[in-house]
Amino acid sequence: MSTLRPTEVPHGVTAAGGYRATGVHCGIKSSPEALDLALMVTDRGCNAAGVFTVNRACAAPVRYGRQRLQAPPADGFRAIVVNSGVANAATGARGEADTAATARMVADALGLLPEQVLVCSTGVIGRFLPMDCIARGIEEASRSLEAGPGGDRAANAIMTTDTRPKQTAYRVSVDGVTFTLGGMAKGAGMIEPNMATMLGFLTTDLPLPAEWMQTQLRWAVDQSFNCITIDHDTSTNDTVLLLAPPSEGDRTPADSVAEAFQMLLLRVCTDLALAIMEDGEGVHSVVKVMVTGAESPADARLAARRIANSPLIKCSWNTGDPNWGRIIAAVGNSGAAFNIDKLVVRYGDQIAFERGCAGSATRADLVKAGRQPRWTLHVDLGVGDAEGYIYGCDLSKEYVQINIGES
Amino acid sequence: MSTLRPTEVPHGVTAAGGYRATGVHCGIKSSPEALDLALMVTDRGCNAAGVFTVNRACAAPVRYGRQRLQAPPADGFRAIVVNSGVANAATGARGEADTAATARMVADALGLLPEQVLVCSTGVIGRFLPMDCIARGIEEASRSLEAGPGGDRAANAIMTTDTRPKQTAYRVSVDGVTFTLGGMAKGAGMIEPNMATMLGFLTTDLPLPAEWMQTQLRWAVDQSFNCITIDHDTSTNDTVLLLAPPSEGDRTPADSVAEAFQMLLLRVCTDLALAIMEDGEGVHSVVKVMVTGAESPADARLAARRIANSPLIKCSWNTGDPNWGRIIAAVGNSGAAFNIDKLVVRYGDQIAFERGCAGSATRADLVKAGRQPRWTLHVDLGVGDAEGYIYGCDLSKEYVQINIGES
Structure with a gap:
């Protein structure tokens, strides 16, 4: 191309x-x-x-x-x-x-x-x-x-x-x-x-x-x-x-x-x-959720979608709060196969989680990565070689204000 | 009892x-x-x-x-x-x-x-x-x-x-x-x-x-x-x-x-x-989503859960905005079997939707029903006699504020 x-x-x-x-x-x-x-x-x-x-x-x-x-x-x-x-x-x-x-x-x-x-x-x-x-x-x-x-x-x-x-x-x-x-x-x-x-x-x-x-x-x-x-x-x-x-x-x-x-x-x-x-209502931040290391493309998409649709994760994206515990919890709920000891979560190129524990990135590194208007959250499930992605966005007070339909 | x-x-x-x-x-x-x-x-x-x-x-x-x-x-x-x-x-x-x-x-x-x-x-x-x-x-x-x-x-x-x-x-x-x-x-x-x-x-x-x-x-x-x-x-x-x-x-x-x-x-x-x-974060309104007329209890729960988890519906519950179009859309997305011509949506006892079109309730009736701190949204899927329920709540600006983790 x-x-x-x-x-x-x-x-x-x-x-x-x-x-x-x-x-x-x-x-x-x-x-x-x-x-x-x-x-x-x-x-x-x-x-x-x-x-x-x-x-x-x-x-x-x-x-x-x-x-x-x-x-x-x-x-x-x-x-x-x-x-x-x-x-x-x-x-x-x-x-x-x-x-x-x-x-x-x-x-x-x-x-x-x-x-x-x-x-x-x-x-x-x-x-x-x-x-x-x-x-x-x-x-x-x-x-x-x-x-x-x-x-x-x-x-x-x-x-x-x-x-x-x-x-x-x-x-x-x-x-x-x-x-x-x-x-x-x-x-x-x-x-x-x-x-x-x-x-x-x-x-x-x-x-x-x-x-x-x-x-x-x-x-x-x-x-x-x-x-x-x-x-x-x-x-x-x-x-x-x-x-x-x-x-x-x-x-x-x-x-x-x-x-x-x-x-x-x-x-x-x-x-x-x-x-x-x-142009989404109240959107400040667009996040590409890239899932690799999945057993199948369907599994990759499942995990990516679960992450991108979690209200708690979406809230954290609003301010760049590096709340990677919510990412782990969403992966665990997604139904996708993963290996917790091989799971890797990266904010941009900063490692938030690997080998079952917090990764090498500092909080400041993660905040910096998560405060970009467009950035990639990379999750490797550690069980295969399939991948998939979803574009998600933050959840903001403006979104709620627009959709509560006060009338 | x-x-x-x-x-x-x-x-x-x-x-x-x-x-x-x-x-x-x-x-x-x-x-x-x-x-x-x-x-x-x-x-x-x-x-x-x-x-x-x-x-x-x-x-x-x-x-x-x-x-x-x-x-x-x-x-x-x-x-x-x-x-x-x-x-x-x-x-x-x-x-x-x-x-x-x-x-x-x-x-x-x-x-x-x-x-x-x-x-x-x-x-x-x-x-x-x-x-x-x-x-x-x-x-x-x-x-x-x-x-x-x-x-x-x-x-x-x-x-x-x-x-x-x-x-x-x-x-x-x-x-x-x-x-x-x-x-x-x-x-x-x-x-x-x-x-x-x-x-x-x-x-x-x-x-x-x-x-x-x-x-x-x-x-x-x-x-x-x-x-x-x-x-x-x-x-x-x-x-x-x-x-x-x-x-x-x-x-x-x-x-x-x-x-x-x-x-x-x-x-x-x-x-x-x-x-x-x-005691949920930023919760003002608890809504019992009661689904009847389902093909199976699992289908009833599926529809109820989809409604209760829709950010758009949850936003409308924040102010009692009677946005029943969002309910219809959520039912359509839930995967539960339903008959659009027999589907009935009630806010309390007020009919918002029936026979494929807007029901008899006025907007004021629906607003009144939806502004209670605890109320029941009743959805009849019109295809069976199974039922199920989920308790949901509104989505508020306070919820977002609490969870954006500004720090």
């Missing part, structure tokens, strides 16, 4: 050729300046891949999206519409009807078939979509679609508790093939079932076969969006969608191009995942 | 006849007024039952206690010594040696065999026990053992971040048999691997067979101490011990007496568990 030197390019979902987008205010959010409806359109029918929340109480648009992707339209997907402010979750049959109606309205406005339109929602759970606003928004958005800067407006319109839009895009040339992959995301950390949902949208101009896209997206999401945790909640609406023009004869790109795409996909997803993390 | 009318009696572990106890300051805690070593002694050899932490990184005294209980001494257990201030966890071979040495010192001071002595520690992880303090403390404690008020001093000496001692005891008469069951506990909520450990000690004068005691204690702990959660951490030192004189020929008590004992054991354990809960 380093030899490929991908170039960073602007505009996220409209960075690649063949895509137009926009964001408008249609009245779902109360502030008249707040954009609350995004529309993305492709100039030709596209293949789509999607990864959805595993929450079994998923929202109407998630059920709709899953069905659409299972039976893709003959002429390909042409549009994605996203509203922010209302999640359309916990809304029963009426919620399902509202999602279908939204797709129909986009199809009517743009001269498409309803099955060519994907629909996402994000916002408050348990409220019905204000369909008159949605109708007005779609009407207006369909007239302001634009390549380039249109993507920036779309990234703005999908925000809820986000403090800033999240976009990224890269262009790369490999063996005579040049392609662009861009994306946008929203989410103040996968963490807010009130203003719910982590959403991600990726677009490329590299022609790809549908099934291969799905495999690649699943892999990249597992290594990026599924590796961040702010609290241990998974929302009802989490969705990541990838659009690409269909390849001729459903052919996979040549090996070198395929590999460049995989690497770029992981990079775009990781950029967006860390942007979500760093 | 209601027809039995148990009488509440004072002094916790010394409420039953045949037990003496004390608490002294030996210098483990820095404050000269702070008691930090408790000693309990039985006048005759007793049977002991124990339930220990499932944390696989358990402390030296936990490993020691498990071994002792597996090979009980021929003449029965005679003493329990507990120090607070240092957990003797993550201390390797030296920690094991220190625990064994502690038992030997108690045996020497009281003329017992070392295997007749059980040892518990609670406090900071990763430090070695100050054995000179322990020696001095055991010496002094062995001279101040006392029935009655001695138990109160012991309850005081096992505290770490607790703001108050936790004791309870009841006496009951059934079919001509009168017996007493008392206990003490420490723990500001199972939640502090810094000043680690939930500990509980129970004593009775009812003669019991060892194996039956173990079964009863396991059951009662599962229904009480294992039903509270402040954060989702299990410490390295959690231990509950029950002492009783051996019954003749290892006979189980008559049915009516056995049943009275079971009920009283559950009551004592529940009293102590809720006392730990209400």
Whole structure:
């Protein structure tokens, strides 16, 4: 990848050729300046891949999206519409009807078939979509679609508790093939079932076969969006969608191009995942919990996740307090196999624990390592050679203040 | 049980006849007024039952206690010594040696065999026990053992971040048999691997067979101490011990007496568990999460635990914010089977969610129900007739303040 030197390019979902987008205010959010409806359109029918929340109480648009992707339209997907402010979750049959109606309205406005339109929602759970606003928004958005800067407006319109839009895009040339992959995301950390949902949208101009896209997206999401945790909640609406023009004869790109795409996909997803993390509510410190020496990758991930989700450990990360006893306790509770006499805990490169006892680092060394805004906690379980990681963050008084919903 | 009318009696572990106890300051805690070593002694050899932490990184005294209980001494257990201030966890071979040495010192001071002595520690992880303090403390404690008020001093000496001692005891008469069951506990909520450990000690004068005691204690702990959660951490030192004189020929008590004992054991354990809960760091609100309509008791407990451990839900409990969308999301993530169209969520008796949509309660109704210091959140999963519960609590800014360890 380093030899490929991908170039960073602007505009996220409209960075690649063949895509137009926009964001408008249609009245779902109360502030008249707040954009609350995004529309993305492709100039030709596209293949789509999607990864959805595993929450079994998923929202109407998630059920709709899953069905659409299972039976893709003959002429390909042409549009994605996203509203922010209302999640359309916990809304029963009426919620399902509202999602279908939204797709129909986009199809009517743009001269498409309803099955060519994907629909996402994000916002408050348990409220019905204000369909008159949605109708007005779609009407207006369909007239302001634009390549380039249109993507920036779309990234703005999908925000809820986000403090800033999240976009990224890269262009790369490999063996005579040049392609662009861009994306946008929203989410103040996968963490807010009130203003719910982590959403991600990726677009490329590299022609790809549908099934291969799905495999690649699943892999990249597992290594990026599924590796961040702010609290241990998974929302009802989490969705990541990838659009690409269909390849001729459903052919996979040549090996070198395929590999460049995989690497770029992981990079775009990781950029967006860390942007979500760093915009998390009350987050001061992002910690990569790297677990090595595990019996299996699953065990490594289990231990890393347990550490990253412990409220006590998260509290200690808020101030850089080197409370490694809490790390040992979390490993012991994780279910992962470990050998206490070979377990090693490092804050950065400072050894906090080894050979069953406190390690060589002084308290000051550990405090210094743990006070960085981004740092790595390294835990070696001492029983194998598998590894895995999770990005976690501190738990702060601001997080509690934001989420107590004093009202 | 209601027809039995148990009488509440004072002094916790010394409420039953045949037990003496004390608490002294030996210098483990820095404050000269702070008691930090408790000693309990039985006048005759007793049977002991124990339930220990499932944390696989358990402390030296936990490993020691498990071994002792597996090979009980021929003449029965005679003493329990507990120090607070240092957990003797993550201390390797030296920690094991220190625990064994502690038992030997108690045996020497009281003329017992070392295997007749059980040892518990609670406090900071990763430090070695100050054995000179322990020696001095055991010496002094062995001279101040006392029935009655001695138990109160012991309850005081096992505290770490607790703001108050936790004791309870009841006496009951059934079919001509009168017996007493008392206990003490420490723990500001199972939640502090810094000043680690939930500990509980129970004593009775009812003669019991060892194996039956173990079964009863396991059951009662599962229904009480294992039903509270402040954060989702299990410490390295959690231990509950029950002492009783051996019954003749290892006979189980008559049915009516056995049943009275079971009920009283559950009551004592529940009293102590809720006392730990209400003394939890920064806890304002204790919520019983009652899950009904589950496919299995395990599923009910799974859903209840997921709800009670969600940081977002815990934040909303801090102010009584009726954020039931978070409850739906947690149920969806729990892994428990449910039917979204039959799922019912009640705050007290106010219906927040039913038939897939918002229920009949107004926001004001829900706020009122959720602002009680103790209230029940009732979730019916709509797929079976099994049930289960967990006691949870709110997440507050004080909790974060206490646990960020600014130092």
